[in-house]
Amino acid sequence: MTSTTAVKTAQENLKIETGSRNFNPGTWTPFEWDDPIYGKQVKGEVAVIRTQGTSGTLMAGLWRTGPNIAGCEPDGTCHVDYSAPLGDETMVILEGSATVTIKATGKQYRLEAGTIISHPKDVEVCWDIDSPFLKKFWVIWDSPKQATKSDDVFVGNINDNPDVWSAYEWVEPNHGPQVCGELFMLRSTGSTGTLMCGMWRTGVGIAGCEADGSSTVPYTAPLGDETMLLLEGQAHVVNEETGEEYDFKAGDVIALPSGLNITWTSKGPFVKKFWIITSENLPT
Structure with a gap:
């Protein structure tokens, strides 16, 4: 890489990217990934808002399920087995509801609009998404440097109001x-x-x-x-x-x-x- 190319790449990385929870492109893309445990998967569809970061692998956008969407049932329900192989995934449920089960322990979390869930890389879970529709905001992050391994997800809500900020x-x-x-x-x-x-x-x-x-x-x-x-x-x-x-x-x-x-x-x-x-x- 030449010095001119390196400078150009750095400048391209330093840009503000914007979108909205109501972002609705003309074409959504089926969400496809290779899961090391479950093989090739196609579930729901995505619209990407953030395409890059200055380090590691960083993307963000929207994901949805529903009738006639890839991997979903005719009534819009959807079962997803997922081990977050692409990196830690942090989400806010915008519409709809689902139950998430931790495969190793059987522990369950009920997710509804407003729920925040941060899913560590390589933790196996299954999503059972209710009819007729679910939409979430997601951020996927990964880097080469190992940090802290977790065996459970982190859950909160956008309406949380702790006693001490x-x-x-x-x-x-x-x-x-x-x-x-x-x-x-x-x-x-x-x-x-x-x-x-x-x-x-x-x-x-x-x-x-x-x-x-x-x-x-x-x-x-x-x-x-x-x-x-x-x-x-x-x-x-x-x-x-x-x-x-x-x-x-x-x-x-x-x-x-x-x-x-x-x-x-x-x-x-x-x-x-x-x-x-x-x-x-x-x-x-």
Whole structure:
């Protein structure tokens, strides 16, 4: 690879990719994969929103099942045996319901709209999806560096409201220590590299916010590539390297590459998002 090509590739990686939970391309693609345990599988169909990250293998998008969709029954029910061979998969159920069973233990989880489930790589599960339809937002992440092996899934809900949230503090390379909003973490380790996911919010009385609940901060996603589903409120993002501006509302998907200089503004009175941060670097 020449130096010119390397620079071009790096620049292409540093782009904001966007979509929506309501994204509906003209053509959905059957979801096909080779499972080392169950062989070639074709179940449901996907629409890809995030195509890349700055490290590892990172993709995000939507997946759906229903009548006349690949691998589903005529009434829209669908049974899927899955061992997450492509990497850790973190999801939010947008519509529909299903029961997920851990093959090794028989433990079951009931998933409904709003459920968050993070499925570690190589953990065997089966999905029994109810009629007539299911739709989910997904992020698949993998890297060459082994991290923490898990034998169960991580489950939460976008409406979770723990008693204690933590102020979100981080260091921006060109701006120093920052404090903005508060978060709680659903998952702090991945099967490979670094994977963290949870909820973040800004609003009246929250750290780093103005009296009206708004906040504006410089941000480069220094901990890793960040993929977000905006749950409530509105946000404005400026790509400081290109001058492009974006306005986001609840339901939008935002994919930020680590290292891109942006300015993030949460509009008052309240913003809440589900986030996934991934990096090939192992957590310190």
